[in-house]
Amino acid sequence: MLYEPEKIEARWRATWEEKGLHRATREPGRPKYFCLDMFPYPSGEGLHVGHWRGYVLSDVWSRYMTLKGYRVLHPMGWDAFGLPAENAAIKKKIHPETHTRAAMANMKRQLGEMGAMYDWSREVNSSAPDYYKWTQWTFLKLFEMGLAYKKGAPINWCPSCRTGLADEEVKEGLCERCDSVVTKKDLPQWFYAITRYSQRLIDDLEGLDWPEKVKKMQADWIGRSEGAEVCFSLEGHPDKLWIFTTRPDTLFGATYMVLAPEHPLVEALTTPEQKAAVEEYVTRTRTRSEVERQEQKDKTGVFTGACAINPVQGERIPIWIADYVLMGYGTGAIMAVPAHDVRDWEFAQAFGLPIRQVILSPEMARELCPGGDSEQIAARALDAAYQERFPVLPLDEAGTEPGIMVNSGDFSGLPSLEGKKKVVERLEAQGLGRARVNYRLRDWLVSRQRYWGAPIPIVYCETCGTVPVPEDQLPVLLPHVESYEPSGTGASPLANLPEFVQTKCPRCGGPGRRDTDTLSQWICSSWYFLRYASPDANEVPWRREEVDEWLPVDMYVGGIEHAVLHLLYSRFYTKVLYDLGQIGFKEPFKRLFNQGMITRVGTSGRLEKMSKSKGNSVNPDELVERYGTDALRAYLLFIGPPELDAEWNDSGIEGVYRWIRRVWNFVASGSFAEGAETRPEVLRLTHRYLKKITEDMERLHLNTVVAALMEWLNALSAWKQQESAPIALETVRTYLLAMAPVAPHVAEELWAQLGGEASIFEGGLAWPIWEPKHLVEDQVELIVQFNGKVRDRIRVAAGASREEIEGQVMALEKVVSALEGRTPRRVIHVPGKLVNVVLG
């Protein structure tokens, strides 16, 4: 019988579906396992083998966990609302709704052919009213908590996507989706106050079984930094100027101040003589994009004409404005210490401002006091400070390292770390400062000026103001429109629909206008994993007992591109819902796995991430037709370590296809003995590979799992050929179980051919366990080395003593001739592995 995958694969998938084999069920006594893929957006271009990689990985893992006896929830759904889906539709000039429906159907067919054990009864679709009703509900919950607010501010604007963007969606000044240069635009927008969760989002990273890289990317993005706020009074002006610094120990070295050009005090402070220059600079800054700012890193700025008073020694220092100080961070103002900050140094150099050293680095201290111990160094530094030797040593760059405070009044002589605390203490006592922690994270901009999304459930009423749509009036349906292209004016396409916009105020019944923006797709995907627990719930977003049953997600598989977008937002949402008492856990994803990309040389001639637009995509449909799904699955595992990128090789799949066919022929052509395996050699072989495969599975080293399956088959084939006695059926069945997660269709078929009545996946706890007793050998081979180089090998009895073995080694012909009568300097004996004879 020939191996013809097309004849068995569809049949088994139909059988699995009929039996409801992949339905996740509640069943007391068996532990649950939630294995989740990041849900895709329906693209119309379908899936390429790069997409398959992650899905195959999670499916192999789900099937393995099933065989280990877990009740596995492995669902799939569609991130169907939002920019990616809408842009895909616009590109094809098809209405997003029509396009999305067709794309989902095609992708669902492809996912079906993959043979993944998805529980399709739980499919979710974020663009369906019964889903986005609850997306809107989450918005209302955040609104009630005061976490959703509207503010007018210059926002990130993508002129190509014609919508506002969150900071996380801007990469190096370019739009994350379309690479256009992001500009600034003044638009009132909805924000989520994610910054209130900054510290918790950092703290809870610790317990997560995630790649360290992703945890670090999140921690860096949130960007905690400890320092102090310091109050400067202003000369001839009643207001105070608050600044944030991480280096209060350098306060004596502040030689000028800088305000962000947007700082509220700029106008009031600027003197008449400087007014024109300052206004010109402010206007210029406002029109520059992030990219322009990044390209031109030379420091620019203008003097305001005003001066501030240093709170520690009363010195007058000039106040400048410059765009290297950002309004969005800290207080939007800094004290500049050019001697100890590289940016301030550059600015001072550019504008000829004074540089005063107030920290003596350990190297300089040594130079001033050669050969001295640390006390002498400190004393010498003190001496230098008291004598007001200024600067202590000529600086040729900013010294940012900690050291000893000098030129700092009675703080001189303190190590800078201690000085930080002392300076803050004194400022606090005088009411002129306080310790303070700042975060780099900004609040999350969630409104989009686009059509294809969940409408924001808010009504504006002239008498009641901003009124949330009551829960029982949800969903606010997205109207079907003919013209859905973004306007680009900042108004969403929905603003052109009077029948949508004009409504009644839910509070007073008077005339009201609906909010016409839609919610970012990142909101739809910030809670979808909860919906899988109760996809059919109508009256609630999810049933508490079902969420408690299945969540949190035990294993989450997806690309690293979501390291700070989706994963940060989902963690925030989970914490908010926890605070609301809606769920009982604080982190959504216990374990995270980022699969590597599949790359291939594209039209550009370079090795790039696979995608249709780069002309390097490989369609799985054709490969499935030619080699079958099982071969493609196995090849995507075999291609390399799953966490690393891998280059697609067109002929690489041949190897795994041949392996599967050899398994087929091995089983189909064989006559096997009934009952258990008795020969220790075959048992040893079986358990050796079982051990290797189980251990590699646990570590997710799926490439070596496939390699071990190949080796195991090669060994069994060789054994079958050379021995007259047939191999036991049990041995073959064990092999099929071990290969089942990788190649489920062929394993299932051969299992049935060997008389299996139920599905190979139905056993529960069917994963074969390796047993140490079968691995024991009576003889072991040891390597014999001279000076660490392999020169010979010997077989010794497994229980042989050290003396026996070394005696045997010393008697070896090669050893005798190498020694030439001398005594070895040393003999290293690693039991079970080697004997290393160290010659003189």
Place this chain on the structure above:
RNA sequence: GCGGGAGUGGCGGAACGGCAGACGCACGGGACUUAAAAUCCUGCGCCGCAAGGCAUGAGGGUUCGAAUCCCUCCUCCCGCACCA
């Protein structure tokens, strides 16, 4: 600039203090075939007829023993990038 990851045959990779190159791809030789495909057997890091020597980006170090640990450097990839 700062931070992280990676450099092993013609190629993908394995080993992660103890036999470097498992398992495959490609390629060479052979069997079967009228022939081809498929399949099977066999060879395959480099130098050398061989014995042997040399080999894990480069150089140093630790160790009886280093692809693996440490230091310096080079190259590539990724993240962040005026966040005070």
